Every structure is written in C-alpha cells, then in structure tokens.
Amino acid sequence: MLLTELLRLVWLNLSQNKFKVFMTSIGIIVGTATIMMVIAIGTGGREEVAEQFKNLNAGSIDISYEYSGSSRGAGGFGGSGGGPGSSGRTSGRSGSGGGFAPPSGGSGSFGGGFPGMGSQNRMNQERITLSKDNAEELSLMVPGIKSATISYSTSASVEGGDLEESKNLTIGGVLENYMELSNLTMAIGSFFTEEHDRQKEKVCVLGQEAAKTIFGSAYEAYNGIVYIDSRPYAVLGVFEEMGSVASGISPDGSIFIPYETGVKYLTGTGVSPTITVVASDVDEVDRIKEDIKTVLADSYPNAEFTITDAGSKMEAANASNRTLTMLLVAMAVIVFIVGGIGIMNVLFVSVKERTNEIGILKAIGCSRRDILLEFLLEASCTSLVGGLFGVLLALGITPLVESFGMRVSLSVRDGLISMAFGIITGTVFGFYPAYKASRLIPVVALNQE
Amino acid sequence: MSAHVIEMKGICKGYLLGEERVPILKNVDFTVDRGEFVAILGPSGSGKTTLMNIIGCMDEWEYGEYFLNGRPIHAMEEEELNEVRNKEIGFIFQNYQLIPTYTVLQNIILPLLTRGMTSTEAKERSMEIIRMLGIDHRLKHKPNELSGGQKQRVSIARALVCRPALLLADEPTGALDSRSGKDVLALFGQLNKMGNTIVMITHDLNVAKSATRIVRISDGELSEETI
Numbered sequence: 001m002l003l004t005e006l007l008r009l010v011w012l013n014l015s016q017n018k019f020k021v022f023m024t025s026i027g028i029i030v031g032t033a034t035i036m037m038v039i040a041i042g043t044g045g046r047e048e049v050a051e052q053f054k055n056l057n058a059g060s061i062d063i064s065y066e067y068s069g070s071s072r073g074a075g076g077f078g079g080s081g082g083g084p085g086s087s088g089r090t091s092g093r094s095g096s097g098g099g100f101a102p103p104s105g106g107s108g109s110f111g112g113g114f115p116g117m118g119s120q121n122r123m124n125q126e127r128i129t130l131s132k133d134n135a136e137e138l139s140l141m142v143p144g145i146k147s148a149t150i151s152y153s154t155s156a157s158v159e160g161g162d163l164e165e166s167k168n169l170t171i172g173g174v175l176e177n178y179m180e181l182s183n184l185t186m187a188i189g190s191f192f193t194e195e196h197d198r199q200k201e202k203v204c205v206l207g208q209e210a211a212k213t214i215f216g217s218a219y220e221a222y223n224g225i226v227y228i229d230s231r232p233y234a235v236l237g238v239f240e241e242m243g244s245v246a247s248g249i250s251p252d253g254s255i256f257i258p259y260e261t262g263v264k265y266l267t268g269t270g271v272s273p274t275i276t277v278v279a280s281d282v283d284e285v286d287r288i289k290e291d292i293k294t295v296l297a298d299s300y301p302n303a304e305f306t307i308t309d310a311g312s313k314m315e316a317a318n319a320s321n322r323t324l325t326m327l328l329v330a331m332a333v334i335v336f337i338v339g340g341i342g343i344m345n346v347l348f349v350s351v352k353e354r355t356n357e358i359g360i361l362k363a364i365g366c367s368r369r370d371i372l373l374e375f376l377l378e379a380s381c382t383s384l385v386g387g388l389f390g391v392l393l394a395l396g397i398t399p400l401v402e403s404f405g406m407r408v409s410l411s412v413r414d415g416l417i418s419m420a421f422g423i424i425t426g427t428v429f430g431f432y433p434a435y436k437a438s439r440l441i442p443v444v445a446l447n448q449e
Numbered sequence: 450m451s452a453h454v455i456e457m458k459g460i461c462k463g464y465l466l467g468e469e470r471v472p473i474l475k476n477v478d479f480t481v482d483r484g485e486f487v488a489i490l491g492p493s494g495s496g497k498t499t500l501m502n503i504i505g506c507m508d509e510w511e512y513g514e515y516f517l518n519g520r521p522i523h524a525m526e527e528e529e530l531n532e533v534r535n536k537e538i539g540f541i542f543q544n545y546q547l548i549p550t551y552t553v554l555q556n557i558i559l560p561l562l563t564r565g566m567t568s569t570e571a572k573e574r575s576m577e578i579i580r581m582l583g584i585d586h587r588l589k590h591k592p593n594e595l596s597g598g599q600k601q602r603v604s605i606a607r608a609l610v611c612r613p614a615l616l617l618a619d620e621p622t623g624a625l626d627s628r629s630g631k632d633v634l635a636l637f638g639q640l641n642k643m644g645n646t647i648v649m650i651t652h653d654l655n656v657a658k659s660a661t662r663i664v665r666i667s668d669g670e671l672s673e674e675t676i
Contacts, residue, residue, distance in 0.1 A: 001562050001563055001565065002567060005567065013550055360546045361563075362534070364534065365531045365563050365564075366535075367531045367563075368528070370563065443508040
C-alpha cells in the first residue's frame with residue numbers, strides 16, 4: 001500500500017477515536033513534558049552557572065588570609081559567595097574589611113579548596129594583612145601571572161542623591177585594574193586611575209543598582225556626590241548592569257572606591273583584603289597556586305593562606321548541576337518507560353478489538369508489512385499527539401517551576417528533541433502489538449468476535 | 450492458462466481432540482472450471498466453511514495439493530498468498546465483514562489500495578462496478594447506515610473491484626431478508642453470465658439451486674448433486 005494511503009487510513013482511524021488517542025498518549029504527554037523540563041532546567045542551570053561566573057576570569061586565583069586568633073575576625077574570605085543554585089545575591093558584608101575578590105570572589109560554598117583547615121586554625125594566630133606589596137611580589141616572583149590586584153569589601157552608611165535617609169551599602173576598595181579583571185564595563189563616565197588611588201582621592205564608581213537606589217538613574221548619578229560615612233565622594237561613573245554573580249559581591253549594588261582611599265577613611269589598617277592574580281595560561285593555574293604558596297610561606301612561615309581558583313569553583317558548580325540533570329533525566333526515563341508500557345497495553349487492547357478488521361485486511365490481501373506499518377504508524381501518530389501536548393504542558397508548567405526559583409531555559413530545539421523522544425518511545429513500545437497483529441492467521445482473525 | 454480455476458487433490462484436514470484426531474475434510478478432490486457457478490451445500494459441521502477457507506487461501510491443511518488458476522497454492526509462502534487473495538479471489542461474507550470506521554467507498558477500494566493504487570485511481574477503477582451494484586449514492590455513508598442488502602452489495606463490490614478469477618461467497622444470503630436474498634442471488638446469476646466464476650457455500654437448498662452446479666458436503670466428503 002502507498003504510504004500516503006496508509007497514512008490516510010491511520011488518520012481515519014485516529015480521528016474517529018480522539019478520546020482514546022488522548023487517553024493512550026497521556027504517558028507520552030507526561031514523559032515529553034518531563035524531558036523537556038529536564039533539558040530546560042539543565043540548560044537553565046548551566047546558563048545560571050555561566051552567568052554567575054561571568055565576572056570571573058578563568059585563570060584567576062584568589063589568595064586570602066583568615067585570622068583565627070580572636071573571635072572578632074575580619075572576614076578573610078571574600079563575600080560569602082552564593083552556591084550555584086542561589087539567585088546569586090551575594091554579599092561580602094562580613095563586617096569591616098572583608099576580602100573582596102573581584103575576579104573569582106570569595107570561597108563561596110564551592111569546593112574551591114581549603115588547604116589544611118585544621119592546621120590553618122592552629123597556625124593562623126598572627127594578624128597578617130595582605131598588601132599591595134604582596135601582590136606585586138607575587139607578580140614578580142611567580143612566573144605566568146598576567147596581572148594581580150588587591151581588594152576588600154566593607155559596608156558603610158551612604159547618603160546623598162534622592163536618599164531620604166542613610167542606607168547601608170557594600171563598599172569595595174579596589175585598584176584601577178579591577179574593572180578589567182572583573183569583566184565590568186562602564187555605562188557612563190570612567191573608572192578611577194592609579195593617580196586617584198595614590199592621592200587617596202574621594203571618588204567612586206557606582207554599580208547600576210546602587211546608582212538607581214541613590215540617584216534614580218545612572219545618568220543622574222554621573223558627576224553627582226555621594227556621602228559615604230558622611231564624607232563626600234565624587235561619582236566618576238556608573239557600571240553597566242552585571243546581574244547576579246556567584247562569588248564576590250554583586251557589583252550592581254555596590255560602590256567602588258580607590259583602595260587607599262578606603263583604607264584611609266573607612267577601614268583603617270585592620271582590613272583583610274584578597275589578592276587576585278590572573279594566570280596567563282589557564283593550564284598553569286595549579287602550578288601557579290603551588291608557587292604562590294611557596295612564595296607566601298617564605299614571608300609568612302606561620303600562616304596558611306586560602307588559595308582558590310575560579311576554574312575549580314566553576315567545575316564544582318557545573319558538577320552539581322550535572323548531578324541534578326542526571327537525576328531529572330533518570331526520572332524522565334522512568335516516566336517514558338511507564339508511558340510506553342501504557343501505550344503498549346492500549347495497543348494490545350486495540351489489536352484485540354480490531355482483530356476482525358485485521359482479518360478483513362488479510363482476506364483482501366493486505367501484506368504483513370502493511371498491517372505492521374498501519375499499527376505502528378497509529379502508535380507513532382498517537383505518540384506525536386502526546387509529544388505535542390507534552391510540549392504544550394511543559395510550556396504551561398514553566399511559570400510554575402520558575403516560581404520555585406528554578407531557572408528554566410526553553411528552546412525550540414529542546415521541544416523537538418523531547419517530541420522525538422516521545423515518538424520513539426511510543427513507536428518502540430507499539431512495535432510488539434503491531435507485530436502480533438501482522439502475524440495473525442487470516443481465518444482466525446476473521447472469525448474473532 | 451489452466452481450464453480449471455480450482456483443482457484440489459486429496460485435501461485432508463483435521464484437528465486434535467485430546468489425543469484423538471478428528472477429521473474435518475477427508476481426502477477431498479474438487480474441481481471448478483472457468484465460468485462455473487458452484488454451490489457447496491451442507492449442514493453446519495459438515496466442513497463446508499473449512500473447505501471455503503482453504504479455497505480462499507485463508508487456512509492451512511495437512512495433506513493434498515491445491516492449484517488455483519494453475520498455481521500451486523500448497524507451495525506458496527505467506528506473501529505470495531496475500532497476492533493471490535488480493536488478485537485472484539473476491540470474498541463475500543455472510544456478515545459482510547465491512548470495516549465500520551471506513552465509508553462505503555473506502556471499504557470498496559481497500560483491495561485496490563492494497564495493490565498500491567492511489568485512492569483517486571482506485572475510485573475511478575471501481576465506479577463502474579459501484580454503479581452496476583446501484584450503491585453510488587451511498588459512497589460517503591458508513592456501513593452502519595446501510596440496510597443488510599446494501600451492505601452485501603458493498604461487500605460484493607469490494608470482492609469485484611480487483612476483477613478476481615474466483616468469487617467466493619460464504620452464506621451470502623444468510624443474514625438477509627428473503628427479498629434482499631433473492632436480489633443478491635439474481636446478481637450472482639448476472640455476474641456469472643458476465644463470465645465470473647463463483648463458488649458459494651450454503652446450507653439452504655433453495656439458495657443452492659440458483660447455482661449451475663451443486664456439490665454436497667457431508668462429514669468432510671464431497672459428492673456431486675444433479676440439479
């Protein structure tokens with residue numbers, strides 16, 4: 001029989017049993033929707049990780065020091081970085097002078113590496129403040145470092161602009177190369193220079209959100225004045241919006257001032273900054289980490305530093321994301337198997353119901369191939385319907401899933417993949433009943449009531 | 450081409466009842482020539498339906514040879530048998546055996562579609578027969594919207610569209626009222642005059658009398674009856 005004619009007959013059979021087709025395809029509907037959501041959530045997770053790490057240079061390494069001598073610790077780590085699944089509203093408000101690492105931020109909750117925590121607690125009894133000199137020393141002594149910077153974060157009360165009362169905001173004390181290392185761009189104005197830092201000038205650059213909070217817009221913030229700890233700072237510019245980041249401070253809500261300015265007016269010398277170095281070659285990161293440890297051990301024999309690199313953090317985040325995806329995929333596979341068995345059962349019943357029809361087809365000379373194809377095409381078309389409804393269902397429940405804080409990234413390609421899975425499942429499970437139908441002996445089939 | 454449309458030699462078929470073999474057809478020799486209208490007459494349980502199923506290549510048997518139009522059916526595989534059923538035999542059943550979800554036209558052209566024709570070609574090819582049977586105004590109806598006589602006409606049209614060598618009718622009037630039954634038998638007479646070879650199975654002597662030759666079957670054995 002011609003395929004077009006076969007399809008016409010299949011359409012005829014299906015269109016006259018719409019409710020049955022729908023009921024049969026429920027398993028496929030759920031399966032397709034599940035797999036589409038799995039792919040979308042997996043993609044969303046990956047995108048979220050990528051976005052949260054977009055302020056990182058792949059080869060960046062953070063060095064910070066945690067003083068464990070007294071309970072009043074100046075948070076040595078960078079901001080308490082959010083985990084991979086958090087919405088990334090991270091903050092480094094770890095009291096006065098928390099480390100504020102621009103390119104790879106605080107140690108966050110990723111593996112990162114806390115070399116010898118135990119020994120660190122015993123060793124780090126001495127107050128050590130990492131300095132610009134340490135950063136420069138590392139750049140000179142360790143081969144393969146492209147650039148180095150030092151930063152810290154604190155929080156301070158801010159006034160000015162449209163603010164009716166003072167507001168506590170995150171203040172980052174950074175060097176002039178911070179912008180480049182953090183992949184930030186200016187929306188308006190310019191970043192401060194080495195000269196500003198050397199002169200300890202009271203200038204600042206605002207994050208997009210901070211500019212909006214204080215002035216209403218980036219445009220109005222430009223060339224304005226903000227009062228940090230009651231001292232006036234000239235606004236040199238405003239950053240483009242960055243969005244949430246996995247580590248360090250979300251730049252959007254922060255105010256950046258020159259490193260030395262901050263030390264002089266805000267934090268004093270008790271600051272515990274983070275040095276960030278960027279490796280020229282990402283493959284060299286491990287070796288550079290070892291070299292840094294050696295160089296620092298020379299200067300501070302009784303201290304152990306927390307050295308973390310962006311790559312391993314990203315890897316850890318991606319790994320947890322992969323685990324989640326695998327879990328969801330396993331779930332989708334189970335749903336498909338259950339759905340497939342459902343289709344198989346219904347098709348068996350359908351073959352039984354239509355045995356007489358199969359007998360008629362055999363009597364008029366229909367080949368086994370045609371009968372097999374007809375039933376198989378019916379299974380495929382039923383699954384296609386299921387696949388379509390499944391995609392629609394996935395689209396429908398997306399807002400619901402998103403309301404639980406999961407990022408869902410839908411795409412046409414993923415919809416097609418999910419549908420393909422649905423159709424394949426239906427067809428595979430539909431094969432056996434169709435095969436059985438095609439093998440019936442004509443007279444037996446025909447005499448079946 | 451062989452003069453015999455059907456030529457059966459020593460056909461035996463039985464089934465096992467426990468360990469005992471119960472014969473249904475006992476060494477049947479049966480021949481039908483081109484253009485004959487043969488009625489196989491017998492009571493229920495005589496083996497006539499089994500014989501009809503074997504003639505129609507729908508059932509298997511144990512011993513014996515069967516040639517249809519000179520072709521050895523006993524040596525054929527499933528796919529060849531499909532082709533024979535499609536091209537050489539037109540079936541007419543007691544209970545019509547129409548597919549309820551298809552329209553009258555779709556039921557009629559199904560054997561032609563099976564051959565690989567498009568539905569347009571198949572419709573063109575079937576229209577002459579459809580008009581002859583007077584069901585051209587019912588083509589879009591479903592079988593359940595037709596009377597018994599009309600259903601049987603649809604069934605006959607389906608049997609004829611492939612212009613088979615043999616029309617095989619199993620109790621064609623069994624489910625019809627007497628008037629429709631007479632109409633169908635008259636139609637068979639007409640088809641036979643047009644050159645169609647017909648084998649009809651019936652338990653009713655009056656129906657059998659419309660044939661040109663009657664063969665009686667009793668306990669799986671055939672005997673010729675003179676009209």
